[in-house]
Amino acid sequence: MSATIKDVARLAGVSKSTVSRVLSNSGKYSQEAKEKVMQAAKELNYTSNAIARAMVTKQTGNIGFLIHHRHEPVLSHPFYSQLLSAVVETATVYNHGVLVFTDRDIQKCIENFQAQRVDGVILASRMTRDILERFSAANIPVVLVNHSVKVENASYVKNDDYGGAYDAVYYLLKQGHRRIGLICDPDERQRYEAYRQALHHHGVAYDEALVYFTDAKVEQGKQGARYFLGQSRLPSAIFAANDMTAIGVIKELKANGIQVPHDVSVVGFDDIEFASLYEPALTTVKVDKTLIGELAVRQLLRHINSESRNEDLGEEITLPASLVVREST
Amino acid sequence: MSATIKDVARLAGVSKSTVSRVLSNSGKYSQEAKEKVMQAAKELNYTSNAIARAMVTKQTGNIGFLIHHRHEPVLSHPFYSQLLSAVVETATVYNHGVLVFTDRDIQKCIENFQAQRVDGVILASRMTRDILERFSAANIPVVLVNHSVKVENASYVKNDDYGGAYDAVYYLLKQGHRRIGLICDPDERQRYEAYRQALHHHGVAYDEALVYFTDAKVEQGKQGARYFLGQSRLPSAIFAANDMTAIGVIKELKANGIQVPHDVSVVGFDDIEFASLYEPALTTVKVDKTLIGELAVRQLLRHINSESRNEDLGEEITLPASLVVREST
DNA sequence: CTGAAAGCGCTTACAG
DNA sequence: CTGAAAGCGCTTACAG
Numbered sequence: 001m002s003a004t005i006k007d008v009a010r011l012a013g014v015s016k017s018t019v020s021r022v023l024s025n026s027g028k029y030s031q032e033a034k035e036k037v038m039q040a041a042k043e044l045n046y047t048s049n050a051i052a053r054a055m056v057t058k059q060t061g062n063i064g065f066l067i068h069h070r071h072e073p074v075l076s077h078p079f080y081s082q083l084l085s086a087v088v089e090t091a092t093v094y095n096h097g098v099l100v101f102t103d104r105d106i107q108k109c110i111e112n113f114q115a116q117r118v119d120g121v122i123l124a125s126r127m128t129r130d131i132l133e134r135f136s137a138a139n140i141p142v143v144l145v146n147h148s149v150k151v152e153n154a155s156y157v158k159n160d161d162y163g164g165a166y167d168a169v170y171y172l173l174k175q176g177h178r179r180i181g182l183i184c185d186p187d188e189r190q191r192y193e194a195y196r197q198a199l200h201h202h203g204v205a206y207d208e209a210l211v212y213f214t215d216a217k218v219e220q221g222k223q224g225a226r227y228f229l230g231q232s233r234l235p236s237a238i239f240a241a242n243d244m245t246a247i248g249v250i251k252e253l254k255a256n257g258i259q260v261p262h263d264v265s266v267v268g269f270d271d272i273e274f275a276s277l278y279e280p281a282l283t284t285v286k287v288d289k290t291l292i293g294e295l296a297v298r299q300l301l302r303h304i305n306s307e308s309r310n311e312d313l314g315e316e317i318t319l320p321a322s323l324v325v326r327e328s329t
Numbered sequence: 330m331s332a333t334i335k336d337v338a339r340l341a342g343v344s345k346s347t348v349s350r351v352l353s354n355s356g357k358y359s360q361e362a363k364e365k366v367m368q369a370a371k372e373l374n375y376t377s378n379a380i381a382r383a384m385v386t387k388q389t390g391n392i393g394f395l396i397h398h399r400h401e402p403v404l405s406h407p408f409y410s411q412l413l414s415a416v417v418e419t420a421t422v423y424n425h426g427v428l429v430f431t432d433r434d435i436q437k438c439i440e441n442f443q444a445q446r447v448d449g450v451i452l453a454s455r456m457t458r459d460i461l462e463r464f465s466a467a468n469i470p471v472v473l474v475n476h477s478v479k480v481e482n483a484s485y486v487k488n489d490d491y492g493g494a495y496d497a498v499y500y501l502l503k504q505g506h507r508r509i510g511l512i513c514d515p516d517e518r519q520r521y522e523a524y525r526q527a528l529h530h531h532g533v534a535y536d537e538a539l540v541y542f543t544d545a546k547v548e549q550g551k552q553g554a555r556y557f558l559g560q561s562r563l564p565s566a567i568f569a570a571n572d573m574t575a576i577g578v579i580k581e582l583k584a585n586g587i588q589v590p591h592d593v594s595v596v597g598f599d600d601i602e603f604a605s606l607y608e609p610a611l612t613t614v615k616v617d618k619t620l621i622g623e624l625a626v627r628q629l630l631r632h633i634n635s636e637s638r639n640e641d642l643g644e645e646i647t648l649p650a651s652l653v654v655r656e657s658t
Numbered sequence: 659c660t661g662a663a664a665g666c667g668c669t670t671a672c673a674g
Numbered sequence: 675c676t677g678a679a680a681g682c683g684c685t686t687a688c689a690g
Contacts, residue, residue: 052667081410381683
């Protein structure tokens with residue numbers, strides 16, 4: 001179908017070896033050879049075959065992106081779509097493609113990545129230790145995003161969840177709030193801990209009844225709001241540790257005639273694009289999804305390009321999170 | 330590194346051919362051979378090498394997803410992220426990976442797709458005819474999403490933009506509106522035409538001053554609102570032919586003390602997740618992004634799997650669009 | 659039903 | 675600087 005290196009060689013009157021050298025710009029070749037090859041390649045409309053190259057170099061030039069959340073696809077979640085967008089753009093800059101899989105069956109995803117021989121993968125979902133070990137066994141470099149299961153020789157790019165959450169709660173405290181509700185994904189330990197500590201440091205007793213664990217979705221936020229609505233006394237502020245949840249909370253409160261921020265203050269987490277668009281605009285913890293994505297691929301590429309030495313390249317980058325005060329508090 | 334078919338063959342005491350047959354479940358093999366091979370494969374932790382297979386079968390099992398918009402990445406736009414999500418999920422079901430590229434340089438993307446030998450690609454962006462012809466020349470099947478440049482042997486999955494937009498304007502007309510503004514991406518010819526026709530069919534003169542062409546973004550929506558605000562008389566309704574634009578319009582109107590829908594009605598287009606979350610919840614034209622994504626990969630797979638015959642498989646699927654009336658009108 | 663052999667399109671030592 | 679040859683890990687006729 002499409003021309004191969006062999007066709008080019010024949011037309012240029014040189015060997016395949018020479019063609020390969022000039023096309024990949026490696027090794028030595030004469031200016032004359034180069035011209036003939038280039039000319040022939042253009043004439044034949046030659047495009048390189050990454051598959052065949054990968055066969056020998058063991059590098060496909062593709063990185064994998066894996067995402068799932070409790071067996072549900074979340075690729076369209078604003079947080080992840082922005083992350084993926086940054087990943088794809090950065091990878092493209094470095095001439096890498098990104099291969100995406102989401103599947104309820106995570107084992108199948110791993111197999112696919114292995115079969116496709118990706119050079120490395122970015123894990124954007126919560127993974128268990130044994131899953132990480134499979135990657136390690138398969139000798140596939142990984143970098144984990146916003147993740148805390150430690151495993152050797154993996155890199156981490158994360159947001160300062162603890163700091164961000166602490167700031168959020170501290171801010172609420174400073175505003176005079178003492179009854180502060182928390183709605184949090186049970187996997188977000190850092191945010192939960194920060195909430196506890198901030199309270200503790202400021203002499204506010206921790207009240208279990210003020211904490212509601214649930215998924216990071218709008219509907220779950222509504223549920224959380226209902227949970228608080230069911231209590232004899234409403235918290236004066238709610239830290240919904242995710243913007244989608246925060247929006248659900250506000251909507252449900254409004255539906256029950258409760259004004260935000262007049263009656264209850266709400267702060268979210270993530271600063272998705274919609275946070276500033278919503279009304280009231282969300283006070284939230286800003287997470288730099290674009291930078292996270294960018295650093296994740298950079299870090300991964302570093303692993304990939306230094307496979308030779310078996311040193312532990314595991315590095316951990318934590319990006320600062322900052323509170324953005326808007327209208328919901 | 331990882332075990333190959335050869336290792337499995339040795340351990341199982343059969344030939345590579347036999348291993349290949351049982352592993353890919355093709356051709357004939359005895360039950361006995363199967364057991365030995367399976368056992369050996371498991372023991373060695375064998376995973377197939379899709380690259381090597383692609384080398385001979387000429388099928389990588391990957392499809393490409395290309396997106397860009399006037400040289401800007403839009404992967405994180407809610408419309409496209411939902412589309413991609415559906416594409417990835419559907420592809421996964423059919424055991425295909427999806428390789429994503431976004432680049433300002435679209436030629437480079439095409440080269441990458443060719444080099445990676447994707448089996449086909451889904452084009453989610455506006456493409457010019459010559460770009461489509463490159464795919465055709467490279468013999469890569471394509472399916473275009475929401476796209477109108479016709480090219481032979483390509484399939485189209487689109488939304489009934491014309492019908493949806495017509496319904497939206499008709500609805501506004503029925504509500505008694507006569508001065509209806511339009512804010513529209515210049516590439517969305519169908520929406521524009523539907524606007525004109527609906528007006529025409531109902532005896533309302535077309536007024537060029539009521540039409541503002543711009544990009545489908547929040548900021549551009551604000552600009553559009555300002556444009557109308559600058560006129561001596563505000564339209565009584567604005568059809569912002571994209572939800573992001575519609576939100577921008579509403580925000581800007583509000584900022585100027587104008588109530589939606591009390592003073593001005595606004596209808597959007599797309600029904601992104603945020604449309605129903607925003608306040609006022611957007612009246613908009615619902616586009617089934619998930620179904621579009623699903624049908625696009627199904628259609629593409631059909632092309633891929635019937636490459637033998639050279640018949641024109643170009644098919645065009647148009648999905649109905651329906652108006653969803655909420656609070657902004 | 660099974661195995662030996664060729665071949666997919668490249669890259670990379672190895673000689674020259 | 676250049677070419678012949680081996681080999682990457684598979685699949686697929688072809689014999690048997």
